[in-house]
């Protein structure tokens with residue numbers, strides 16, 4: 001797979017490690033910045049990941065910020081991006097297997113290097129299960145997405 005990797009300054013300390021693990025796992029990393037630890041804005045990097053996935057330049061993405069939360073919120077605003085913050089390995093693979101998650105968000109201020117490596121491996125090794133109940137649920141998510149902004153009266 002081609003795996004886009006991006007970060008803001010909060011995620012920068014983990015980016016090199018993530019890029020290395022992607023390569024060690026036999027995938028092609030695509031480094032979309034940031035390229036230094038200067039203060040920057042995570043939505044800009046969420047957009048870069050989204051563009052890479054939607055244009056077909058990347059199959060999956062890994063997005064790093066301080067907590068993983070801001071990156072995840074921003075990434076999930078992009079149609080076709082299904083992002084999750086996963087700081088345990090069960091979620092990092094189950095998010096792909098059950099929910100077709102295509103972007104893993106990590107908080108470099110939360111997880112250390114060794115856990116980050118395991119999370120990235122779990123994410124990359126997982127595949128969407130294709131079991132009927134998961135396909136059905138994912139399709140429901142796609143339907144919500146196609147509606148655009150969901151107002152309280154819609155739910």
Ligand SMILES: O=C[C@H](O)[C@H](O)[C@H](O)COP(=O)(O)O
Pocket residue numbers: 008009010011039042065066067068069070071
């Ligand atoms: O969710 C947001 C991210 O964790 C950012 O990396 C974080 O808010 C950056 O914080 P600061 O600008 O205080 O370094």
